[in-house]
Amino acid sequence: MIILDYRDARPLYEQIVDKFQILILKGVLEPNAKMPSVRSLAVELSINPNTIQRAYSELERTGFIYTVKGRGNFVSYDEGLKQVRREEIFGRLDRLVLEAREAGITREELGERLFSGSGVSGQEEAAGQAQKGEGE
């Protein structure tokens, strides 16, 4: 379900948070679905349970999951979360643009790169979540 990248400079718990955020936002993990237990996931990934615990705490703090003591952690997806993730990504884009400008790259050049990425430029997405609201 989750694969760690030890070449990644970021802490393990942060990688775990990211992966689950994506799985939850994409609907792979449905609302109220049970998360792997702290101990079982620790065994599966061959890392310490404390690291999983830290990731789960972060996911709970940011509203992606909720906890029932003695029972486990569960997905608490709601539409607001998607907006949070979107804003985070837009923020990163803003910062990248600033850096690009300092390297002499214009917005136009970034735009060109943006749309040449995978050939596709028109209709995308809509796949993945399919059903549900989508909206926002």
Added chain:
Amino acid sequence: MIILDYRDARPLYEQIVDKFQILILKGVLEPNAKMPSVRSLAVELSINPNTIQRAYSELERTGFIYTVKGRGNFVSYDEGLKQVRREEIFGRLDRLVLEAREAGITREELGERLFSGSGVSGQEEAAGQAQKGEGE
């Protein structure tokens, strides 16, 4: 010439590397210009010479400066560097696009954000290199 931000979570040497890369890429520091000596910059920034040394080593490793023992460090700007920097930034854009797609953000939405950033969308850049003067 350089101002450190102690609220910044990044290491000091990394901040120094970044600032000089920008100064060099923007042409504020011209090719073959002498860099501040390790000791003098350390005094100016009130940090340890070893930290400056580390930053300079990184700048030399990445080709931004060259060293002459006993004489000092000098700017070794060439067009190739700018290209490398551009590619690095474009690469980051590519990865950001992938993450955005996973969050359900289309290229169009990214494009919109890209050009709404600071109102400006047309002529930019070309400013910055203007005169030079600056030069230590």
Added chain:
DNA sequence: TAAGTGTATTAATTACCATGGTACACTTAA
């Protein structure tokens, strides 16, 4: 009751960052 769960705490380890200090080799100018 036993097993599985989250949670909390403490200690130890490792890596990285930064400092402080010393020493050496080189270049330049007096």
Added chain:
DNA sequence: TTAAGTGTACCATGGTAATTAATACACTTA
């Protein structure tokens, strides 16, 4: 030649973050 300024290479120290490790406790469920 000498002195000053330069880069460079060490080493030891302290601080912090990430992670591991080992326990312990409280809860839920079968």
